[in-house]
Amino acid sequence: MFVDQIKIEVKARKGGDGMVAFRREKYVPNGGPAGGDGGKGGSIILKVDQGLRTLMDFRYHRIFKAKPGQNGMIKGMYGRGADDTYISVPQGTTVTDAETGELLGDLVEADDELVVAKGGRGGRGNIKFASPKNPAPEIAENGEPGEERKLKLELKVLADVGLVGFPSVGKSTLLSVVTSAKPKIAEYHFTTLVPNLGMVRLDDGRDYVMADLPGLIEGASQGVGLGIQFLRHVERTRVILHLIDMSGVEGRDPYDDFVKINEELKVYDPTLLDRPQIVVASKMDMPDSAKNLAEFKVKLAKDKTLKQVPEVMEISSLTHQGLKELTHRTADVLES
Ligand SMILES: Nc1nc2c(ncn2[C@@H]2O[C@H](COP(=O)(O)OP(=O)(O)OP(=O)(O)O)[C@@H](O)[C@H]2O)c(=O)[nH]1
Ligand SMILES: [Mg+2]
Secondary structure (H helix, E strand, O other): OOOOEEEEEEEOOOOOOOOOOEOOEOOEOOOOEOOOOOOOOOOEEEEEOOOOOOOHHHHOOOEEEOOOOOOOOOOOOOOOOOOOEEEEEOOOEEEEEOOOOOEEEEEOOOOOEEEEEOOOOOOOOHHHHOOOOOOOOOOOOOOOOOOEEEEEEEEOOOEEEEEEOOOOOOHHHHHHHHOOOOOOOOOOOOOOOOOEEEEEEOOOOOEEEEEEOOOOOOOHHHOOOOHHHHHHHHOOEEEEEEEEEOOOOOOOOHHHHHHHHHHHHHHHOHHHHHOOEEEEEEOOOOOOHHHHHHHHHHHHHHOOOOOOOOEEEEOOOOOOOOHHHHHHHHHHHHHO
């Protein structure tokens, strides 16, 4: 199971209690107050770790507790403040309060941090309560409690461009030839289980992040296959490259693929279809591809249900045909 949404519990801790104490010195009968303040309680802070790609680690570790502050001490000594507890999360994690649904923050940049539960303030010791009227107070404060929260963490891949399509249409292969990413590639379906990211660097100095998403199938928006978890990621991409295998070797009709994937996107979130989409005819090196593409284009032109007819670009990741055109055109669309 791929985990990209999970609930955890975070517990910051109380501040240390203030101390009630008095100076006791031989020959000084009225020693003044000498109880120190408590130290602050530890907070819980989420922090981006770029080495993490999933929320998998949270599957077995869901409750996080910080350390309490130390109590104030005699002779006016302060209790030590507790160190904060850091929890590593992958880049692109959205944090919401699981009980109220309030959005607490998005950890999107490489060094983002988010305090999700604040430690309590330390209580004041009796030194702080001394006044001319009451020079020897017998009171001190308790430390404040720390915040506790139930959180929902959701991982969404951050990418400018998302590669979308049926399994085995060549998404990972495309990513591997236009970026330095090394995703797993194989002829069986659902090779990609976790989105892969790569940076496309063009010779004209432009660059953008491309994400290879796991394959979608009919019913993905209802939970069939792996799709539903990954449709979430598509939400965060600005341009969709919709890959369609033109070779026909799997016996599906390319136009049917196009319609089905768009239907899944629409059911999941109707606004996804308004996002710029380039149809990428893949595997154009195969014997039947040219013929299938011609038929595809005829059907596309006749389809009255389309709000706008998307542009179609041809590629082969094997022969590198059309890759330069596609990567540059994608950069243009991102800019516009
Ligand atoms: N002939 C040809 N084969 C290709 C091309 N691109 C990919 N393939 C082959 O198609 C198969 C699937 O490629 P992947 O890149 O793993 O496909 P995917 O879309 O990432 O598949 P999933 O991760 O399972 O969704 C592999 O056997 C590739 O070698 C291409 O341009 N031409
Ligand atoms: Mg793949």
